[in-house]
Amino acid sequence: xxxxxxxxxxxxxxxxxxxxxxxxxxxxxxxxxxxxxxxxxxxxxxxxxxxxxxxxxxxxxxxxxxxxxxxxxxxxxxxxxxxxxxxxxxxxxxxxxxxxxxxxxxx
Amino acid sequence: xxxxxxxxxxxxxxxxxxxxxxxxxxxxxxxxxxxxxxxxxxxxxxxxxxxxxxxxxxxxxxxxxxxxxxxxxxxxxxxxxxxxxxxxxxxxxxxxxxxxxxxxxxxxxxxxxxx
Numbered sequence: 001x002x003x004x005x006x007x008x009x010x011x012x013x014x015x016x017x018x019x020x021x022x023x024x025x026x027x028x029x030x031x032x033x034x035x036x037x038x039x040x041x042x043x044x045x046x047x048x049x050x051x052x053x054x055x056x057x058x059x060x061x062x063x064x065x066x067x068x069x070x071x072x073x074x075x076x077x078x079x080x081x082x083x084x085x086x087x088x089x090x091x092x093x094x095x096x097x098x099x100x101x102x103x104x105x106x107x
Numbered sequence: 108x109x110x111x112x113x114x115x116x117x118x119x120x121x122x123x124x125x126x127x128x129x130x131x132x133x134x135x136x137x138x139x140x141x142x143x144x145x146x147x148x149x150x151x152x153x154x155x156x157x158x159x160x161x162x163x164x165x166x167x168x169x170x171x172x173x174x175x176x177x178x179x180x181x182x183x184x185x186x187x188x189x190x191x192x193x194x195x196x197x198x199x200x201x202x203x204x205x206x207x208x209x210x211x212x213x214x215x216x217x218x219x220x221x222x
Contacts, residue, residue, distance in 0.1 A: 031210075095206055
């Protein structure tokens with residue numbers, strides 16, 4: 001299957017800071033999604049972005065399919081942004097997930 | 108309700124018990140999935156159902172038994188589990204089979220503890 005690598009594994013930010021999370025994948029993809037997992041375990045959809053750029057408020061994402069990577073940008077971070085961010089790509093029958101980036105935003 | 112709903116949210120069961128996890132989607136999707144998330148591990152695909160037919164069993168032990176009576180409901184029947192089966196079990200759905208060119212949505216998960 002397609003391998004997914006996320007970096008950094010852990011990130012600590014002060015409130016108001018900006019950050020960039022990266023997702024590298026090993027083959028071309030028809031589906032790439034970014035999720036935020038909250039402390040209660042729910043996966044919240046952030047972006048469906050197999051290619052191109054999208055923005056939603058303080059968050060934006062870019063996928064460069066030809067170079068096999070995707071970036072998630074978080075601007076003006078807030079404490080509620082804390083949690084684990086997952087990148088997932090279609091591999092076989094369903095999404096294959098990376099190990100995630102654990103983000104902690106401190107006041 | 109909208110989206111993907113899982114019940115129960117938390118479950119504690121003994122190794123000799125039989126229990127079932129339920130997933131219901133209100134999105135009109137045609138494919139449903141079970142994932143397992145163990146501590147410190149990535150999400151692992153368990154089962155895939157497309158139009159109520161199982162199309163993938165990712166080498167899951169037989170103590171986990173899925174059931175998909177229709178495109179809106181998915182169950183995971185559990186029996187004689189082991190403590191290492193303790194995990195967060197997540198259900199997902201997508202409009203098209205195999206999540207091909209289509210966004211997948213997840214439920215809140217069931218946190219299972221086997222004692």
